[in-house]
Amino acid sequence: MTLNVYNSLTRRKEEFKPLKKGKVGIYVCGPTVYGHAHLGHAKSYVSFDVLVRYLRYLDYDVTYVQNITDVGHLTDDADQGEDKVAEAAKKEKKHPMALAEYYTRSYFEDMDRLNCVRPDISPRASGHILEQIGLVTILLKKGYAYAANGSVYFDVSKFKDYGKLSGRNVEEMLAGARVEVSPDKKNPVDFALWKKAEPNHIMQWPSPWGPGYPGWHLECSVMSMKYLGKTIDIHGGGLENQFPHHECEIAQSEAANGVQFVRYWVHHNMVTVDGQKMGKSLNNFITLKQAFSGAHEKLTRSYEPLAVRQLILNSHYRSPLDFSDAALFAAQSGYGKITETVKAVRKRMDTAKEGPIDENITGQLKQLREKFEAAMNDDLNTSVALSVMFELVRLAQKLLEDSRTTQGTFNLVDVLFDRLGGDCLGIVKEEYQQIGAADEELMDKLVNVLIEQRNEARKNRDFAKADELRTKLDEMGIVLEDKPDMTTWRTK
RNA sequence: GGCGGCGUAGCCAAGAGGCCCAAGGCGACGGUUUGCAAAACCGUUAUUCGCCGGUUCGAAUCCGGCCGCCGCCUCCA
Known part of the structure; x- marks a missing residue:
């Protein structure tokens, strides 16, 4: 059995085969750092964390790149509006880079608590302006882009495959367009590669087209290319970014390089609150810090970070997760049960008597591992994988009740908790806080x-x-x- | 309006033609154990998968219609 993942590009589950044997390059769209991370971010990054963890469990040499967007992401569509980071900085009376740094640290802090393995590379958009200018230059030279009034736009009409990921065609989009069109564009669906900066705009860089800043879509293309090559194995992101963000990434990258950009597109679904998408713009979000402290009107108590993680793993990454205090409460109880069992097993490991390992138990553990792997291989069915953890809990509890259980047997149980619950799912810790x-x-x-x-x-x-x-x-x-x-x- | 998806027990949720009179978790109830408790264990908790038709020897799973909900088409993980 090998890993099968749902590829948004083909709309099918496909057997995962990396470009280079044994190696995987994965790029995940990271956060725009202008506020604290909320539960929606948690679902995203926990989902991809499990993917990375499982690939490593399968012995792949994984390079995980996840960007930090600190410039270029506008509040409105890609052509009007203010830069999100700049706007928030103005409100908080900070330099945009200071604000971005503050929320970047906050983000890493929250992700650490959720037990998300840090990406190997966390590149900042602002640190790759030269590379972005370089890509725009190539696109201009190849005739896929045009400059107008200090800005540069991608000419969608030149790229035949535009729409292949999100399954839409340009004519339909023109008909349904709800966006005010910039007069500089040849075509309403064209998107900005480089934006002209007004003199008072704080974040701006010199370019061949005058002072400006990069369009949002550009950074992901440039940074994934730089660190993972022209064709990458996996690109992950939220479903809501499938269009236009990912579609534009494909257009830019494939137009510039002439080769396939991404082999497997993996999209996760959204977190909703009362049936509505949790998002900054709707102002209905619960930050992770609030969830961990309980300081939110929708929460009845504080929750352990890994209980939040367990809630996310309880459903499939491609299903929407409707947040409720009751669901989180249930996850906390279940998480507590697993944790207490693991702790009890580890404690008994030292004191249990020596002796032969029960063959019957060895067989049961092997079956559990196989069931777990089968579930994970099936497009990361963490829901079933979690159910295996509970089967293991039940088995462990029975062994704990029995004073005859040997050290060796407890050892095997602990190994399974570590490998499956720890390495793959990230809900079992190596060490629990002790008195010292x-x-x-x-x-x-x-x-x-x-x-x-x-x-x-x-x-x-x-x-x-x-x-x-x-x-x-x-x-x-x-x-x-x-x-x-x-x-x-x-x-x- | 266009594109995509969802609707499974009190709640969360897996299952995608026969292994399903449908995993697992939470909750509830009953029991075992205990001096009592806690914890744990055992059992019960959907003859049924939004509704109505159809295909099939066989459907929660496929097809059609209807109802309800969501996402994207504008920024959002």
């Missing part, structure tokens, strides 16, 4: 002294004393669990 690694052993000894005292009291039917000990420990955040022939403890 050095103190952990001491802590365990101390609590065990108290457990012994309590069990002594229980044996003597002195329940008042037993309950007092339990209550006191509970107040300190330590929960005791009485099993048939032993008592274990965990932190709350």
